[in-house]
Amino acid sequence: MSDFNTMIVPLPDPIYGTPYQNGITDPLWPVDFDGKMNIRRIAELLGRLAVSERLADGSPPPPEEVKLRAQYASDYAGRTARQSNLTLIRANVLSSDRAELIAVLKMLTEFAVEEMQLKPSQSRVAVLEQVPTSYRVTVTLAFGASLFVDAQGEDRFGLRTLRPRYLKQMPSFPGDAPDFDPAASGSDLLISVCSDHPYVNIATTRFFVEFFNQRFRKAHPHVGPDRNLMHFMSIEQGFARKDKREFLRFDDGIDNVQMGRDDLFRFVYVEETDNEPDWCVNGSYLVYRKIREHMPKWEVLDEKTQEAHIGRHKTSGAPLSREVAGADGMTPVYPDPADERDGPLTAHVRKVQPRRSEADLFGMSDLERRFVRRPYPFFDGLDPDTGTTCNGLQFVAFMKSIQQQFEHVANMWQMNPDFPVPGTGIDALYASGVLSTVDGGYYFCPAGLRCEGDYFGATLFEALPLL
Template identity: 30%
Template structure:
């Protein structure tokens, strides 16, 4: 069982990256998927120079001290809060609707922090027990996303002689934009032999929900791979995200066991045009060409499973690919700037394609330099991941940076936790195969992998995935 270390919660500033799988093929490689710039993930740090939660606490302390001398301290705090709001800093009171046509946490503007968890169902669990677990998870998630405890009474309102219903570490904290997204792994549908179909779901297995093929750079660790169920909790406060996974894991006791989990900080893609482009741990902007929620036609085409697709119960949902990509940070940090930019195909500062223009200028892969060589090498990440090299394939990435301490050799255990949502897993597969020639592969190792079918939205009174059981 993977227990990811709590390193990210207070590393508040990493907010830039490239995209890796899907959207447009730019600087983020991550060995994973393909968008325009996606080496690592999706992350969204405090945007636009906004003030972080920890910094705000410091400001309040400074304001209180100033108040003892005069009123200027309070004015300073008010000014700082106004500036933070104007700069687009996350609103801690923001709460996203849990119920709707699609699950939140997919096209939702990417939050600052992630806690992702994959579970294995216990051997004793039967169909009714699975439905009960999903119902309990749904009821708790609907409350948590609104800034409430998992149930009435919560952490301190129950009996003194029983464990509290809520673990309590989020008491007094607002919703902080929390979204909770659920997914189903292939193990939920049995092994295909009929004998292991203990939930009676084999006939309803999505035909596309198959293990991913082996890719260039794969060095997968079984303990970081797979899972029958998954939960993605994203929030602008790390404690809120951790609290959600902790309590949902607790609810699952005796029915499902945590297989592995991952904390993430600093989104590595933007999922809304209102968000600034973040950076990954290679220092490049990540997510420039990602599918944005405002591109409704693109989202419908590339992200959501249509009613005409199979199976019908998955309509309005998506397929989630999760990849833990270890970045060989120490080797990368010794590469000359010019070579780094050639490998990515973009400038490290502005994020513009090497063919010229600004960050959002479309790359010109035919442009040549004085010697007649392409300005963007055919093996650059941008070129290989771009939709023009992959039959128009795009996907929506929501990855995050991670730093889980260091390994036995003293190297940072760091990289990109890549998450992509797509209408078909083939979109990810096509782009990832294209990236086999990517020069960034020398600096990447894919150590964890999983794929999940993400059901459509949840109506009031329903539980997640209810259509699967009807």
């Protein structure tokens, strides 16, 4: 029997050809692990599962299989798997002509599809170098509030009445850096590029930033030889660690909340009953926050104080909570959000994941505030103002309601000094200055492509009268 602990677990591929844009809840692990998969696939997935007649004759499965299924259910089923590299490109449309905007979106879509379907090159490969079958490329396009109504209040494209219900300029929050101005950080478009190879991200990003306008002019000669349709404002980059930790070196679930497939769709994508414009169905809101981690302030704290700030044990990642006897001995339970015996009430995990047993004032349970997080650590080199390194987390999250999910967590829990009890204080990581938000914005990702020749945002313009 092969050693289960030495098997390499492959990552799931993006799911192309769905009503939802790629890069939001895919790559997605299969929810069910029922023993009916091809044995080679199973061996690649979590070890080696011997599929034989014993599964059908009523005899109990071997211990290895029981362990395998439990591990799969705990660590993989229903979770999304980030790629290794993230690039965020912000851009503004330099036009007030709806037909030109549609042409821009069509070309962005064409290139996105081209990049996502491109297979890794097998040429110029060093001897014995393994090339994967896919770099798991996703290109996700999102609309900013300024595309519907710009900073001057102008409705450039006649889209004001169809703006998504919760799409607006990101407000300021406690813990924002003094020089962070959300009004200056927003953009018409946000392009998220993810893949498992850094040069794939670089090459894709270079096309958008350096060659898009050139290619657009060539395809649309009437715009003139010197006119640009897109102004690219900024490029942000991040990377993923194999151990799912970031610079603070705690396992605090920076990847994704544990959800089954149904929950992923329940909490992420707009449905027909969500009181949004019809064109928003199957779309998702995107919240972006660039969070600086001030390491000198963090690293002077001893381990016990760090654990108190996070609300978890540093080594195991288990919550700082009382232990209760369970079937396996002493099993840590999730902390009571208002009981100081489970650790400081200002601990990060206590402030953003309270999980109370009763419904809140709005009749919703705390678990209904969840959303999909797809953050990546970043390292921007030297901060010239302080002489320290500049690093932190590119926090990217997807949800069906900014107000009921992200803003409720931020305003009612994390940054509310009177939650869970009066006088508690805000999240300890922000209160101590370890974290500060230095950039960000709100966006809406339209639905995926319905057929060949479709483009991102097509349903928006189909809802408008003809020009």
